[in-house]
Amino acid sequence: MNSRNEENLKGLFEKFLDLKQAEHAVEDLREGQRILSEHPAPEPDGRLVADIKAEIEGALLRRKANVFRKIAYKAAVAAAAVIILAVIGVELYEKGDGKAKKVITASIIPKAIWESDDVSADDADLAILAAEIEQIEGEALAVQLGENGGNGNRNLLELELEMELIEISSDFWKG
Amino acid sequence: MAKSDNLARIIIGCKNGDAECFSQLVDIYAGRCYGYFYRLTGNKAVTDDLLSELFVKLVEKISSFKGGSFESWLFTVASNIFHDYLRGKQRERKLLEVRKRQLESEITETKHSDGGRTDKLQVQLDKLDADTRNLIMLRFYSQLSFKEMAKMRSEPIGTTLSKLHRGLKKLRELME
Numbered sequence: 411m412n413s414r415n416e417e418n419l420k421g422l423f424e425k426f427l428d429l430k431q432a433e434h435a436v437e438d439l440r441e442g443q444r445i446l447s448e449h450p451a452p453e454p455d456g457r458l459v460a461d462i463k464a465e466i467e468g469a470l471l472r473r474k475a476n477v478f479r480k481i482a483y484k485a486a487v488a489a490a491a492v493i494i495l496a497v498i499g500v501e502l503y504e505k506g507d508g509k510a511k512k513v514i515t516a517s518i519i520p521k522a523i524w525e526s527d528d529v530s531a532d533d534a535d536l537a538i539l540a541a542e543i544e545q546i547e548g549e550a551l552a553v554q555l556g557e558n559g560g561n562g563n564r565n566l567l568e569l570e571l572e573m574e575l576i577e578i579s580s581d582f583w584k585g
Numbered sequence: 586m587a588k589s590d591n592l593a594r595i596i597i598g599c600k601n602g603d604a605e606c607f608s609q610l611v612d613i614y615a616g617r618c619y620g621y622f623y624r625l626t627g628n629k630a631v632t633d634d635l636l637s638e639l640f641v642k643l644v645e646k647i648s649s650f651k652g653g654s655f656e657s658w659l660f661t662v663a664s665n666i667f668h669d670y671l672r673g674k675q676r677e678r679k680l681l682e683v684r685k686r687q688l689e690s691e692i693t694e695t696k697h698s699d700g701g702r703t704d705k706l707q708v709q710l711d712k713l714d715a716d717t718r719n720l721i722m723l724r725f726y727s728q729l730s731f732k733e734m735a736k737m738r739s740e741p742i743g744t745t746l747s748k749l750h751r752g753l754k755k756l757r758e759l760m761e
Contacts, residue, residue: 451624
């Protein structure tokens with residue numbers, strides 16, 4: 411019975427006691443163990459062992475049932491989660507009529523300019539516009555300096571200029 | 586080596602819930618565990634119950650065995666079961682304070698009813714304190730080394746050596 415107890419007892423005791431004390435300790439230990447060996451405890455009854463084995467089988471069956479129950483619960487929870495997600499998904503799909511919503515954007519740039527493919531015409535318009543603006547600027551400057559013969563009607567000239575500007579602007583944005 | 590391989594195979598079988606492997610485990614350890622419990626309680630009926638409890642508990646706990654010395658692990662479980670039994674008995678005693686003497690006499694009668702030499706050893710073992718008795722029985726029935734026992738009891742090896750030496754020396758004196 412004491413096969414694993416064959417460790418170096420003397421060496422162990424010598425770590426804590428002197429040589430002679432260690433020898434006595436080992437002797438005491440062996441003697442104590444001899445007494446125990448000479449007085450064996452009773453063996454378990456065969457019926458007890460059989461009962462224990464039967465109990466173990468019962469416990470194993472219960473354990474298997476518990477494992478199965480746990481798996482079933484987990485599967486039920488997973489299925490419920492999938493069903494809930496599916497229901498929510500269908501509801502969201504139905505609310506949106508199954509179509510993606512159109513994105514609405516706004517622009518301050520006139521549509522006609524973006525849609526025009528005639529680059530040379532657009533350039534010509536811009537050139538005319540630039541020339542007319544230069545001419546108006548010149549006239550405005552002349553009005554300010556009183557270069558219109560010194561007797562021009564200032565209010566009338568300003569009104570004419572404003573009218574001309576509105577006309578140009580309107581023509582430009584019409585394309 | 587073949588013995589330890591066989592034990593490893595049995596333990597793997599137990600972890601997989603194989604009833605046959607548990608049956609083999611009972612065959613290997615029932616005798617030693619029975620002796621351990623009997624020497625601590627001195628009562629056959631209680632020993633029967635504790636042994637059953639131990640092996641049924643193994644079914645629940647075997648998955649927590651992560652290798653190392655199986656004997657060390659097994660006797661740690663056995664030792665815990667014995668301590669639970671002691672605590673329960675103490676609680677019972679507190680609750681039934683009035684019947685204390687009566688119960689003790691009953692226990693003593695049952696303890697010493699096995700006759701012969703075993704009886705004498707049991708009487709002398711009862712004179713030792715519970716911890717020393719447990720230590721001696723662990724050493725004898727679990728076949729653990731001092732290093733393993735010290736680790737199991739969470740104490741320095743020198744303490745384990747000294748306690749066991751004193752206990753066995755006293756037992757020897759009592760038996761003479």
